[in-house]
Amino acid sequence: MKALKHFTLSWIVIILFIGLLFWFYQLTNSPYERVVEGETITELHPDVQEAVETLIDRADDIDIEVVITDGLRSEEEQDALYARGREDGGNIVTHARAGESYHNYGLAVDYAIRNQEGEIIWDIHYDGNNNGESDWFEVAEIAKDLGFEWGGDFNRFPDYPHLQMTFGLSISELQRGYRPSVEHE
Ligand SMILES: [Zn+2]
Known part of the structure; x- marks a missing residue:
């Protein structure tokens, strides 16, 4: 026994x-690492930054000028944006509160296009390079090729200027403190 x-x-x-x-x-x-509490994100994730630069270059190769209008957003900025069209006047511009957007983690950017006249436009039908395709969608295709998810593909609330890189992390995982790892040299 x-x-x-x-x-x-x-x-x-x-x-x-x-x-x-x-x-x-x-x-x-x-692929994730847990971060210490209270860590503040101060810039775009390096992979996102690099992909944005490549996107601008590749679009430039086909005569489209991409303008990045928004990147990392602090929680305060996110809340201010959420208030628009709710407590504040105007139209609703986001469905995400602080901490609920990939922008809050340096994993998303918004783009627009600069037309021939030098103006920043949000016209998704504009075909400035005259190749019969919308410049906006051409940029989206390049971005997806570089590993971005494009907001124009969102079923519930399409967000045409929005590009995000999730690294397989959901918003709830990000809220719990998970972060994509960063390659250290
Ligand atoms: Zn966005």
């Missing part, structure tokens, strides 16, 4: 140990 108990106990220890190894393996290979 004593021998049997000893045997069972050994197995429990072994199984726990394997479990621990597996958990540690998952942790170290996770």
Whole structure:
């Protein structure tokens, strides 16, 4: 009887140990990292920044001038935006409160186009490079090619200027403190 108990106990220890190894393996290979509380995000994620620069270059190659009108947004800025069309006048511009937008984590940007006259426009039908395709959609295609999700594809509330890179993280995961890892050189 004593021998049997000893045997069972050994197995429990072994199984726990394997479990621990597996958990540690998952942790170290996770694409996410947990951040310390109170960390403030001060800039776009480097991968997003790089993709934005490539997007501007590639659009320029086909004679489209992309203008980035918004990037990282603080929680205060997000709340101010949310108030528009609600407590404040005007039209509703967002359905996201502070912490509910990829902009709040440096993972989203908004774009517009500068036309031949030098004005910034939000006309999704404008075809300034005269190739029979809307410049706006051409930019969206390049962006998707670079790994962005395009707001124009959102079913519920299409958001044509919006581009985001989620790294597989949901808003609720971001709110719980998960962040995409950053490659350190
Ligand atoms: Zn946006």
